[in-house]
Amino acid sequence: xxxxxxxxxxxxxxxxxxxxxxxxxxxxxxxxxxxxxxxxxxxxxxxxxxxxxxxxxxxxxxxxxxxxxxxxxxxxxxxxxxxxxxxxxxxxxxxxxxxxxxxxxxxxxxxxxxxxxxxxxxxxxxxxxxxxxxxxxxxxxxxxxxxxxxxxxxxxxxxxxxxxxxxxxxxxxxxxxxxxxxxxxxxxxxxxxxxxxxx
Amino acid sequence: xxxxxxxxxxxxxxxxxxxxxxxxxxxxxxxxxxxxxxxxxxxxxxxxxxxxxxxxxxxxxxxxxxxxxxxxxxxxxxxxxxxxxxxxxxxxxxxxxxxxxxxxxxxxxxxxxxxxxxxxxxxxxxxxxxxxxxxxxxxxxxxxxxxxxxxxxxxxxxxxxxxxxxxxxxxxxxxxxxxxxxxxxxxxxxxxxxxxxxxxxxxxxxxxxxxxxxxxxxxxxxxxxxxxxxxxxxxxxxxxxxxxxxxxxxxxxxxxxxxxxxxxxxxxxxxxxxxxxxxxxxxxxxxxxxxxxxxxxxxxxxxxxxxxxxxxxxxxxxxxxxxxxxxxxxxxxxxxxxxxxxxxxxxxxxxxxxxxxxxxxxxxxxxxxxxxxxxxxxxxxxxxxxxxxxxxxxxxxxxxxxxxxxxxxxxxxxxxxxxxxxxxxxxxxxxxxxxxxxxxxxxxxxxxxxxxxxxxxxxxxxxxxxxxxxxxxxxxxxxxxxxxxxxxxxxxxxxxxxxxxxxxxxxxxxxxxxxxxxxxxxxxxxxxxxxxxxxxxxxxx
Numbered sequence: 165x166x167x168x169x170x171x172x173x174x175x176x177x178x179x180x181x182x183x184x185x186x187x188x189x190x191x192x193x194x195x196x197x198x199x200x201x202x203x204x205x206x207x208x209x210x211x212x213x214x215x216x217x218x219x220x221x222x223x224x225x226x227x228x229x230x231x232x233x234x235x236x237x238x239x240x241x242x243x244x245x246x247x248x249x250x251x252x253x254x255x256x257x258x259x260x261x262x263x264x265x266x267x268x269x270x271x272x273x274x275x276x277x278x279x280x281x282x283x284x285x286x287x288x289x290x291x292x293x294x295x296x297x298x299x300x301x302x303x304x305x306x307x308x309x310x311x312x313x314x315x316x317x318x319x320x321x322x323x324x325x326x327x328x329x330x331x332x333x334x335x336x337x338x339x340x341x342x343x344x345x346x347x348x349x350x351x352x353x354x355x356x357x358x359x360x361x362x363x
Numbered sequence: 364x365x366x367x368x369x370x371x372x373x374x375x376x377x378x379x380x381x382x383x384x385x386x387x388x389x390x391x392x393x394x395x396x397x398x399x400x401x402x403x404x405x406x407x408x409x410x411x412x413x414x415x416x417x418x419x420x421x422x423x424x425x426x427x428x429x430x431x432x433x434x435x436x437x438x439x440x441x442x443x444x445x446x447x448x449x450x451x452x453x454x455x456x457x458x459x460x461x462x463x464x465x466x467x468x469x470x471x472x473x474x475x476x477x478x479x480x481x482x483x484x485x486x487x488x489x490x491x492x493x494x495x496x497x498x499x500x501x502x503x504x505x506x507x508x509x510x511x512x513x514x515x516x517x518x519x520x521x522x523x524x525x526x527x528x529x530x531x532x533x534x535x536x537x538x539x540x541x542x543x544x545x546x547x548x549x550x551x552x553x554x555x556x557x558x559x560x561x562x563x564x565x566x567x568x569x570x571x572x573x574x575x576x577x578x579x580x581x582x583x584x585x586x587x588x589x590x591x592x593x594x595x596x597x598x599x600x601x602x603x604x605x606x607x608x609x610x611x612x613x614x615x616x617x618x619x620x621x622x623x624x625x626x627x628x629x630x631x632x633x634x635x636x637x638x639x640x641x642x643x644x645x646x647x648x649x650x651x652x653x654x655x656x657x658x659x660x661x662x663x664x665x666x667x668x669x670x671x672x673x674x675x676x677x678x679x680x681x682x683x684x685x686x687x688x689x690x691x692x693x694x695x696x697x698x699x700x701x702x703x704x705x706x707x708x709x710x711x712x713x714x715x716x717x718x719x720x721x722x723x724x725x726x727x728x729x730x731x732x733x734x735x736x737x738x739x740x741x742x743x744x745x746x747x748x749x750x751x752x753x754x755x756x757x758x759x760x761x762x763x764x765x766x767x768x769x770x771x772x773x774x775x776x777x778x779x780x781x782x783x784x785x786x787x788x789x790x791x792x793x794x795x796x797x798x799x800x801x802x803x804x805x806x807x808x809x810x811x812x813x814x815x816x817x818x819x820x821x822x823x824x825x826x827x828x829x830x831x832x833x834x835x836x837x838x839x840x841x842x843x844x845x846x847x848x849x850x851x852x853x854x855x856x857x858x859x860x861x862x863x864x865x866x867x868x869x870x871x872x873x874x875x876x877x878x879x880x881x882x883x884x885x886x887x888x889x890x891x892x893x894x895x896x897x898x899x900x901x902x903x904x
Contacts, residue, residue, distance in 0.1 A: 177545040179481050186537040190575045193658065197576030201583055201604075205594070294591035301594060304586040308579075 184340040188347035191312060195351045198305055199358045205297065206362070224298050224363040231288045235360045238281035242349040245274040245316075249342035256327070256338040264338065268324045271345065275317045282310050305359055309352065316348050399483030400879065401542075402774055404490050405469025408535070409767060411494055412462035413846050416760055418501075419453035420839030422446055423753075423798075427832025429815040431825055438815075445509030447813040448602060449501075451609040451752065456528060457497045459759040460617035464532060464570070466763060467539050467563030467620050470770050473870035474557040476548025476888065478880045486538035493531030499524025510602040515588070518598050522585040529574045529581070536574075540567035548869065550888035554641060557868040557891070558630070559766075562623020562647045569616045569654040576658050577608040607662070611732045611751055615653035615689055618725055618759035622647050622696045624766040625722035626703075631769070631864050632715040633703045636892050642699045650692025650729075656685030666738040686733050693729045697722060712864065713784030717765025720792035721758045724799070728754025731803060740807075746831075747806025749813075750799045753831075757795035757838055764791065764845050771849060772859030776875040779852040784845070791841040798834025801827045867892040 205223060212222040224230075252267025286306070293303045323341040326334065395403060426446055429438050438446065472480055480486055499520055503509065508517020543564040547556065556564070584601055587594040595604050607613060626643045637643070656663060665682040667675065700722060709715060732751045735742050742748070765788070772778045805827040810818050818824040862871040871894055873882050890896055 177481075179541060179545055182544055183482055183485075183537055183541045186540055186571055190533050190537070190571045193572050194575035194579045197579035197658070198583060201580065293586075294593075296591075297594045300587050300591055301583070303590075304583050307586070308582060 178336060180336045180340040181343065184343050184347075188344065192347065192351060195305075195308070195354065198308065199354055202301055202305060202358060205301065225296055228289065228291055228298065230360060230363065231285065232360065234281050234284050234288060235356065238278055238285065239352060239356050241274050241278045241281055242345075242352050245271050245278060246342070246345045246349050248274055249320075249338075249345045252323075253335070253338050253342050256335045259333075261327075264327055265324075268320060268327065268338075268341075271341075272317060272320045272324070275313060275320060275345075278313055279310065279317075282306065282313070302359065305355060309355055312348060312351070316345055319344050397487075399480070399487050401472050401480035401483060401486065402469050402877065404480070404483070404486050404535070405465045405467070406774060407490055408461050408465025408468060408493070409763070411497070412458050412465060412763075413842060415453060415497060415501075416458040416462065417839055417842045417846065419450055419458055420835055420842060422453065423450050423835035424832055424839055426450060426815065427828060427835050430818075430828040431832065441513065442507070443815050444511050444602075444813060445504060445507070448510045448609070449504045452500065452525065454752070454756040454760075455609055455614055455617055456525065456532075457500070459614075459756045459763070460532060460570070461493060462763040463566065463617065463620040463624070463759060463766075464535055464539070464563075466624060466766050466770070467559065467566065468535060469774055470766075470870060471539060471560040471563040472542050472546065473773070473873065473877060473881055474560040474868050475543060475546060475551055476869045476882065476886050477542055477546035478882060478885075479546075480538055481541040481546060482538040486535045489531040489534030489536075489538065491531070492534065493528045496524045496526070496528025496531055500528060510605070511598050513598070515598070518601070519585060519589055522581050522588060522601070526578050526581040526585065529578050532570055533574050533578075536567040536570040539563055540571065543567070548886050548888050551869075554644070555888060555891040556644075558623040558626040558640075558643045558647070559620065560623070561644050562620045562626075565623075565647050565651045566616070566619035569619055569651050573613065573616050573654050573657045577605065577613075580605055580608070607657070609752075610662075610748060611735065611755065612653040612656035612685060612689060614752055614755045615650065615729060616657055618755055618762070619647065619651050619653075621721065621725060621759045621762035621766075622650060622693065625718040625762045626696055626700055627868070628714050628718040628765055628769045629700045629709070629722075630703045631866050631868075632709040632712060633707050634710065634865060635703075635707060636867070636895060637699070637703050639699060639702060640891055642702075643696055646692050646695030646699060648692065649695060650689050652684070652692065653689040656689075659685070662736055662743075664736045664738050664743070668739050682736055686736055690730050690733055693726045697726045710864070711785075712769070713779070713781045713788055714765045714767075714769030714864075716785060716788040717768060717791065718762050719765075720788060721761030721763075721765055721795075724754050724758030724761060724792065724795045726758075727796075728752075728758060728799060731799075741809070742806055744812055745806035746802040746810045746812050750801070750803030750806055753802055753835075754795065754799035757791075757798065760838065760842065761788070761791050761795060764788075764842070767845075767849060769864065770870070771852065772863050773870055773875050773877070775853050776859055777852050777856030778859045778863060779848050779856060783848055787841050787844055787848075791838055794834045794837025794841060796834070797830050798838065801830035801834065805831070862894070865898075867895045869893055 206221050209221045209223040211219045213219060248267050248270040252264050252271065255263035255267055291299045291302070293300055319341050323337050326337050395407070398404065425438065426443070429443060468480065468486060503517045503521035503524055506517035507514040508521045512518050512521070543556065543560055584595055584604060588597065595601065623643070630637050663681045663685040665678050670678065700719070728751050731754065734740055735748055735751060768779050768784055804822070805824065808822050810824065859875050861873065861875050864871070869886065869888070872886065886893070
């Protein structure tokens with residue numbers, strides 16, 4: 165065996181942060197691809213007259229109403245989740261255990277509220293997944309995002325367990341957790357614009 | 364006690380031995396099933412991919428036989444379209460991509476001086492997800508569930524199985540990319556990273572960015588197929604929506620690690636420092652621009668005659684960006700490999716011959732692809748695209764075999780017989796070339812792709828399809844024989860020693876096979892060829 169000169173102790177590695185970034189890139193591309201297909205269907209739809217005789221794309225069926233208030237509440241809730249996750253990071257860096265607990269708890273609460281908001285939107289739109297092309301695509305995209313929010317909540321639970329388990333010096337998991345919620349919110353911004361605003 | 368009774372102590376000793384054997388077997392299976400060791404995960408990927416490779420190539424040969432005479436059908440008419448899809452999906456996502464991903468997982472951490480893989484359990488989960496997904500895909504095809512298949516449940520199974528397999532490869536890629544980014548030995552900058560580790564990083568990033576787009580399409584197709592089939596046209600529309608994912612330039616993504624692996628093997632065989640090593644890294648990076656073409660989910664065609672100058676310029680830009688830039692990258696790597704060989708006398712190992720010939724086949728396929736989008740040549744929808752696909756995936760497979768011949772001794776401590784492998788390498792080169800060239804020529808004659816009959820052109824269809832079939836069968840034979848030789852080497856091959864090829868990079872500084880944590884000590888690296896620094900007699904050669 166060839167002997168090479170020994171090395172000093174390795175510098176701290178940001179393994180979880182890099183891994184979360186890579187996963188974030190993957191899920192961003194996942195939704196990018198799905199929204200691109202949505203956009204293509206919308207662009208290829210024929211024109212029809214909308215409100216005020218304005219010509220619009222005949223993609224969303226006439227009778228389908230998407231309630232924008234709960235949609236905007238969902239958007240706002242996700243932003244709140246990011247703020248709470250960042251609050252946990254702020255507290256973790258100051259070794260303030262009780263405020264880390266508060267931050268993670270509020271992130272979980274806002275995450276659950278976001279899930280509730282999405283379920284409420286589905287209930288209010290009163291459309292079935294088999295009703296048409298728009299409806300199937302609507303459930304496919306929003307349903308996939310729903311799954312992603314559940315993953316975010318699982319991440320919150322894991323981060324909380326690790327912190328409460330005594331790894332209070334490990335800020336990286338709290339930081340990576342916050343990064344994941346930022347990525348979720350960025351993705352929802354695109355979903356909000358493409359699916360809910362331009363429809 | 365009678366004379367025929369065994370003595371109690373002999374019986375208990377035999378029972379204890381049997382129990383020990385069973386215990387060892389159970390422990391062996393359990394340790395493989397739950398391992399987070401990158402060497403084991405990588406080997407598992409490679410072995411499974413080679414088994415599936417032999418099957419996919421045999422399917423290719425059967426389709427070739429079917430094309431010889433459509434009237435005398437070997438296969439059922441309704442299964443032919445699905446088998447063409449299976450061949451493509453299989454060669455790309457069940458063979459070439461996992462084989463080279465597994466190679467990266469097994470070797471790249473050793474090359475960069477890392478003691479372990481980041482997120483080792485994620486990588487292991489990725490392997491099992493890929494394996495389960497691949498099995499589901501195969502089961503679905505057998506049950507008439509491929510794209511356009513007649514059994515709706517099996518079509519659902521196909522879509523979910525493929526999505527699961529791709530999720531597995533994304534998970535393994537995340538693990539590999541993180542490892543190369545953060546676990547390099549002190550002093551090993553990205554510029555000093557060995558070519559295979561670098562190309563594994565670039566290929567892993569490409570997988571992370573491209574495969575989720577395919578997964579997204581599969582999710583949409585799956586939901587639509589289960590609920591109403593109003594959006595994508597049911598079973599018949601599946602191939603239309605995912606054809607970009609089993610064609611060029613998406614197939615280029617799978618072979619990104621092959622460029623680095625081939626370059627590493629050739630540079631080691633040359634026995635000298637590469638004068639322009641950075642060029643290899645640049646070439647691999649430029650080649651990976653192919654991922655841009657893949658994620659746009661469309662073919663960037665180039666209509667020429669009949670269009671205005673303004674339109675020509677407008678069309679040339681995306682054509683050049685998505686189709687010509689990858690060629691530049693591949694040609695740079697080939698040029699760098701030629702530079703490594705210039706004026707020297709390389710060691711003619713089987714790994715070297717496999718890798719060099721595989722690289723030539725890949726570059727040939729990538730260069731040939733530039734013609735496919737030119738609308739005036741009327742190659743769209745012909746077997747020309749199949750020829751390019753065959754060249755790229757078969758080339759990737761050959762480089763993968765070469766890499767196993769080269770790094771196998773490091774991974775399991777025994778050499779594969781060079782004398783037996785060298786003819787296989789040449790046979791594989793001939794087979795890959797015959798298969799690809801015959802299909803490309805048939806494409807120029809206008810032979811439609813993905814069908815086995817109805818050919819109407821002057822140049823003998825039987826001859827071209829016969830050559831293509833023979834090429835596919837030859838490569839299948841090479842994979843099977845290679846697998847048998849590798850198995851023999853694993854059980855009774857000649858001991859390899861720690862540095863059998865007079866290597867230049869860190870993986871040759873540890874024992875063969877490496878211990879659980881790869882290196883007993885961490886090393887400081889001060890050049891791209893840390894082992895050559897310790898071999899002064901050859902470092903300036």
